[in-house]
Amino acid sequence: MERILVLGAYSGIGQAVLNILAKRNSKLFLVGRDQEKLRIVEEHLRVVGNSELFYFAMDLNEIESHKELLEKAIKQMNGLDTVFVCYGILPNQRELEQNPDKSIENYYTNALSTIHFVSLAANYFEAMHKGTIAVVTSVAGDRGRKSNYFYGSAKGCVDIFLEGLRHRLFGKNVKVVTIKPGVVDTPMTKDLDKKVFVSQPEEVAKDIVRALESNKDVVYTPWFWKYIMKVIRLMPSKIFYRLDF
Numbered sequence: 163m164e165r166i167l168v169l170g171a172y173s174g175i176g177q178a179v180l181n182i183l184a185k186r187n188s189k190l191f192l193v194g195r196d197q198e199k200l201r202i203v204e205e206h207l208r209v210v211g212n213s214e215l216f217y218f219a220m221d222l223n224e225i226e227s228h229k230e231l232l233e234k235a236i237k238q239m240n241g242l243d244t245v246f247v248c249y250g251i252l253p254n255q256r257e258l259e260q261n262p263d264k265s266i267e268n269y270y271t272n273a274l275s276t277i278h279f280v281s282l283a284a285n286y287f288e289a290m291h292k293g294t295i296a297v298v299t300s301v302a303g304d305r306g307r308k309s310n311y312f313y314g315s316a317k318g319c320v321d322i323f324l325e326g327l328r329h330r331l332f333g334k335n336v337k338v339v340t341i342k343p344g345v346v347d348t349p350m351t352k353d354l355d356k357k358v359f360v361s362q363p364e365e366v367a368k369d370i371v372r373a374l375e376s377n378k379d380v381v382y383t384p385w386f387w388k389y390i391m392k393v394i395r396l397m398p399s400k401i402f403y404r405l406d407f
C-alpha cells in the first residue's frame with residue numbers, strides 16, 4: 163500500500179491527481195491550510211476511492227512546523243513512500259513591479275517553503291534508501307518573460323534546486339521528479355486571459371500520476387509544452403524581446 167503525502171491537496175491540480183490516487187488502495191495524507199476545504203476533499207475521496215485518508219491543516223509558509231508535519235505523516239501512515247508538492251500562488255506581476263516588497267510572499271510560497279520541506283523529505287528518504295519526491299513547478303520557470311517573471315523566477319529557482327537534489331541523490335534509490343504544467347484551467351488562472359493551449363486538470367493529473375511511476379526526471383504536461391518551451395528557450399533574445407507575452 164503506497165503512502166503518499168500531498169501538499170496542496172485541494173488545489174485544482176492536486177484534487178485531480180487525488181481523484182486518481184484515491185482509487186488505488188493507497189494511504190493518502192492531505193495537507194492544505196483550510197481545515198474545512200480539506201474535510202470536504204477527504205469526504206469526496208472517501209466516496210470515490212478505496213484509500214485510507216488522513217488530513218492536516220497548516221499554512222505551509224510556516225516552515226518551523228515542517229518537521230512536525232513530516233513526522234506526523236510518517237507516524238500516521240506508518241512510513242512514507244512519496245511526497246507530492248502541489249501548492250502555490252500566482253501573483254499579479256504588475257503589482258509586484260510597482261511594490262517589490264510584496265514579492266516576498268511569492269518567493270516564500272512558490273520557492274522557499276517548498277525547498278525547505280523537500281529538503282527535510284529528501285533527508286528522510288535518503289536514510290530510508292528509497293522514496294519519491296515530485297514537485298509541480300511550471301513552464302514559466304524555463305525563461306524569464308515580462309508578463310510573469312516574479313512567478314517564473316520562483317518556479318525556476320525550485321527547478322534548479324530539484325536538479326541539484328537529483329544529482330545528490332543519484333544512485334540512492336530516491337527519485338526526484340520535476341513536473342512542469344503549461345496553462346491549466348484551475349482557480350489559479352481564473353482571471354487570466356486564457357486563449358490557446360489551455361488544459362484541464364484531469365488531463366494534467368493523468369500525466370502526473372504516470373510521472374510518479376516513471377523514471378523521468380522532468381515531465382512537461384501536456385507533452386507538447388516540452389517542444390514549445392524548447393523553442394522559447396532557444397529563441398535569440400533579439401527576437402524574444404519583440405514578442406508581447
Ligand SMILES: NC(=O)c1ccc[n+]([C@@H]2O[C@H](COP(=O)([O-])OP(=O)(O)OC[C@H]3O[C@@H](n4cnc5c(N)ncnc54)[C@H](OP(=O)(O)O)[C@@H]3O)[C@@H](O)[C@H]2O)c1
Pocket residue numbers: 170171172173174175176194195196220221222223248249250251271298299300301342343344345346347348349350351
Ligand atoms: N494552473 C496553472 O496554469 C498552473 C501552471 C503551472 C503550474 N501550476 C502550479 O500547480 C500548482 C497547483 O496550482 P493550481 O493551478 O491547482 O492552483 P490552485 O487551485 O489555485 O491551487 C493552489 C493551492 O495552493 C494553496 N496554497 C497557497 N499558499 C499556501 C500556503 N502558504 N500553505 C498551504 N497551501 C497554500 C492554495 O490554498 P488556499 O486555497 O487555502 O489559498 C491552493 O489550494 C501550483 O504550484 C501552481 O503554481 C499551475
